[in-house]
Amino acid sequence: MNHIEEKIIQTIDEHREEIIALAKDIQSHPEPGFYEERTAAHVAAFLRGLGLRVHGGLARTGVRAEWMEQDGPNVTIIGELDAIGCKSHPMADPVNGTAHACGHHAQIAAMIGAALALTNEEVQASLSGSVSFFAVPAEEYIDADKRAWLRKEGIGFPASGKSELIRLGEFDHSDIILTTHVHMMQVEEDFYLGNAACNGFSAERVTVRGKAAHAAIDPWDGVNALSITSSAIQMMGLMRETFREEDHVRLHNVIRKAGDVINVVPDEAVIETKVRAASLDAIRATQEKMDRAYDGAAYAFGGTIEREPLQGYMPILHRGADKVMEESVKLLDASYRCSKPADFNNACTDVGDLTHLFPVLNFTFGGFAGKLHGADFKIMDEELAYIKPAKLLALTTYRLLCDQAKEAKKICREFKPVFNKETYCQYIRDNFHENE
Structure with a gap:
């Protein structure tokens, strides 16, 4: 472990209670997709306090914070703002019926923790490239009636937040995407590295x-x-x-x-x-x-x-564990296993759309009990659910962009996209009659 990696881990540890408090606050105020106003405002204020340039109101509630002064590839770290409809959950909002029974609040906490570390002046100076922190709306399914209302409010692709943000060009500056989630498959280890193929x-x-x-x-x-x-x-x-x-x-x-x-x-x-x-x-x-x-x-x-x-x-396209992520997780006191081509997740996520346009480096993590989207979903290990994912995001970003961003450039050079923004948007229009 070199000095910068030590600095990353130290910074996140120093802010441990702050990160956990933010996660619990978001968990206590769940909001549905495209209407995450309170959560977005909370995230924007935190990122603005780190001295980042913050853009809000993207696809209604999306928040992107960044520094763009440094030449080189851009790494975009994603956290998801919305909660899932689950009225039976003990922490469900009594009005909107949603609860953080899918762990998106943990993603936001991990993204915030990574931002705390990567905005450290010494860490930032070691990076040959730029980093964006992107809190995105509406990963969970949007029903037909709600889509109709969203179209009236100007949302061109109301199926999901990431799709609409692609349409709007909010990912145009991104070269590599980092995503994370609580475990979506049966995984005994603390971390699962890579993107399993997904429906x-x-x-x-x-x-x-x-x-x-x-x-x-x-x-x-x-x-x-x-x-x-x-x-x-x-x-x-x-x-x-x-x-x-x-x-x-x-x-x-x-x-x-x-x-x-x-x-x-x-x-x-x-x-x-x-x-x-x-x-x-x-x-x-x-x-x-x-x-x-x-x-x-x-x-x-x-x-x-x-x-x-x-x-x-769109289905998630399989991507094995990248070397930079596997090397990073070894610096943490955690068990892990890597994605294999035979692994498959029958669930769906709009991260799949991103995998058709960008190299998406993903990991999932434990620290919870119960079933995803279920009334019994509960965070059990705050260190594993909030703190260690923040460290893994930050360490992976550092390894991508250190040494003249050699690893990031290699990943970008080798990636073969299925769509660019224009062909992606045309595919959606041709197949689903979406109008802008």
């Missing part, structure tokens, strides 16, 4: 049109929209044997509406659907099967189908 998804709001009739006197004159919906969902269940294991397909349906009164044949049903799969092609193919199920059921009963495609998240 992406697309969604759709389906409106089934039938025909109303008296449910007792002349139901034969009606077309039952709920029966069409039930038949389509049953067909999807029968299709499951056609899904390849390697595509990791998951289907979800929520019936938002199915008629108005019980003694009238339902003439309208509204369903929100979600298709998860491991690749963009598998998502598209599975969505087509679901669409055929709705079309076939509607044909059989004499109804019609209307669809509104809803943008989802």
Whole structure:
């Protein structure tokens, strides 16, 4: 461990109680995606106090703080602002129904801790490049009705915060992205280094049109929209044997509406659907099967189908543990294991969109008990959940940008993006009819 690495660890240790207090404050005031006003203001004030140039109101609530004076690659460290809808959680907000049952408050704490270390004058002087600290909104799923309101408020890609920030050009100066999260897979070690491949998804709001009739006197004159919906969902269940294991397909349906009164044949049903799969092609193919199920059921009963495609998240592209991260974690008193190509996470995150445009260096960490998104989620080890992730973010950033940023430049040179900003935005417009 050299002097700068010692300085990074020492600085974070000196601010340990401050970092934990900030994490607990955010945990106590959960807010939903794109409406994290209090959390964003708190983060902005903290970063401004470190002498950073702070930009707020990005995609409504995003906060980016940075220094840009130094030549060289930019490393962007991300923390997520939003909480998850979980009314049964003991720390859920009684009004908005959200709780930090996914550990995003721990991400923010880790990002803040890294900022404390990396803004130290001696540490900053050792870096050949720039660092951004980016608190981003809305990682959790945004439903169709909320998306409609967000569009009216000027959000062009309301599926997620990162997607909208890509559209707005807020990542244009980024070269490497650093992300972190509490463990999303079964991991016994303190840290899991690298990005496991992860499902992406697309969604759709389906409106089934039938025909109303008296449910007792002349139901034969009606077309039952709920029966069409039930038949389509049953067909999807029968299709499951056609899904390849390697595509990791998951289907979800929520019936938002199915008629108005019980003694009238339902003439309208509204369903929100979600298709998860491991690749963009598998998502598209599975969505087509679901669409055929709705079309076939509607044909059989004499109804019609209307669809509104809803943008989802792209799958995470696997990335093994980078040397700079593995070398950094060895400086901490912690166990770890590295991502393997065979590892897979069936959940989804909008970090997947970023992996199609940037090299994303990721790690996950422990320190909690219970289930993600569950009422029993609870931080159990503040050192592992808040402090050590801050150290790993800061140490990894230092190793990327020290020695004339040799490692960062190598990563950027070797990375082959799937999209640039323009082709990414065009893909979203072409497939989900999103309008700016």
